[in-house]
Amino acid sequence: MQETVILADAACDMPRALMAELGVQTLPFRIRAGDRFVADVRDEPALPSLYAQYLVGKQDHYAESIPLLEREIEEHMLRHVVTTCDRALLLTIASSRSKLYAHAMGAVVGTMAKSFKLRKDAGRTGLFALTVIDTGAIGPGQALIVREAARMLNAGASAQAVVETVETRLRDAAHMFLVPDALLYMYTRAKHKGENSITWGRYLLGSTFNIRPIVHMHRGETEPVAKARGADEGMRRLMAHAEQCIRSGRLLSPAVSLSYAGPPGAIRALPAFQSLERSAQQHGVELMLAPMSLTVALNVGAKAFGMSYLCEDPPPLE
Template identity: 75%
Template sequence: MQETAILADAACDMPRAMMDALGVRTIPFRIRAGDRFLADTRDEDALPDLYRQYLVGKQDHYAESIPLLERELEDHLLRNVVAGCDRAILLTIASSRSKFYANANGAVVGTVARSFKLRKDAGRSGLFDLTVIDTGAIGPGQALIVREAARMLGEGASAAAVVEAVENRLRDAAHMFLIPDELLYMYTRAKLKGENSITWGRYMLGSAFNIRPVIHMHRGETEAIAKARGPEDGIRRLLGHVEACIRAGALLTPAVGAAYAGDIDEVTSWPAWQSLADTAARHGVELMLAPMSLTVALNVGAGAFGLSYLSEMPPPFV
């Protein structure tokens, strides 16, 4: 029987303990801060210090996340993956947000071609098989798709069935919501990337009246769908929306992903989170709360809160 591994890049905001339990392997991003470089590997123990060094109070945006290049991805896969399994499914951050998918797709031929000798030396026959899929999601949305793919494999599904489920069902059902805290940070970051999720007008209005946008991402596209009176109001409404999804039986899978660019103990102390946790427990829904990866946090700012679910027909956000 051929062995299949699930791979995800470091933007996948799944709790590290869950990744380890499911056997999900992480491919790092490179972080550039001035003339310094470091790797984002989703090391949760290191994240608080990384937030302090590269995120909190850093309105100059001197740090940025950069995907590995094609040859670097080939080298990483050859060193860490190809000799330990027969095939891998790499589920990437949305291609609309990063060049990681394009670089990974470009690394497929070289990885497969160079895998033969390494696999032979490890006692494995044939070439390595690598499938790269754009999840169309980031952070906790990507994590939900990765979780379901790993769960299917663990229950005996074939690699082909997993790929079919991701491409034809799961990624179209992934909805992510983001409540930013630092509007200036997110406005200037969006401007640098040519995005309009926060415009100059929204930034000025938000600053003057403590208004925060509720940003929705679906199929790789983002838009501001509502306005909230400060981040606390936005988070309360978002968590209430998810409770409504759970009560309506609208979730495609019994899991909700969340990520916070800060201390996640703060999240568990919020009354709205505790209410969501009670509702989720009553309906058998798992809450996946993780610290936001540095890769994602560098694009949305300190204190940002993201939440995702998989649903084909979610109720409207109110």
């Protein structure tokens, strides 16, 4: 029987313990800081010091996340994956946010062609198969899609069934929300990348009146959908929104994913999280709280909060 593994890039905000439980492997991102390069491999214990080093007070974009090149993805797959299984499904960050998907697609043929001898030497027959899937999501949204794909595979579903489910249902149902805290960081990051998610006018308004945008992402597209008086109020509204989805039975999958570019204990201490946690327990919903990946946090700043769920007909954000 063909063995299949699931890989997710380091932008996937899934708790490390859950990744290990589901057998999900990580494809690294590269972080460039000045003339130094470090690998983002979702090393959770190291994240607090990485936040302090690369995010806090860094308005000049000292660091940036860079996807691996085609040859580097090939090298990673040949070194770590092709001799341990017969097929891999790589679920990537939204192609609208990163070139990783394009680079991974370019690495498919080379990986398969170069795998034959390595696999033969390892006692495996046939070519290795690599399928690359654009999740259309980032961070906690990507984590939910990866979770469902891994659960399906572990329950005995075929690789093709997993691919079809991701591409025809899960990608459309993934809704992700973000509340930034460091507005100046996010404004200068957006300007640096040629985006208008936060304009100069929005930054001035937000900094003057302590207003934070609530940003919604769906199928790779982002837009501000609401404003909150401070990041704490934004987080409270998002968690109340998730609680509403749970209580109304709207979730396509019994899980809500949350990530924070800071200590997760700060989120657990919030009354809104504790209320959400009680509702989740009552309705058999899993809460996936994870530290935000450095790759994602570098684009949104320290203390940014992300939340995601899978829902085909979500209620409006109140």
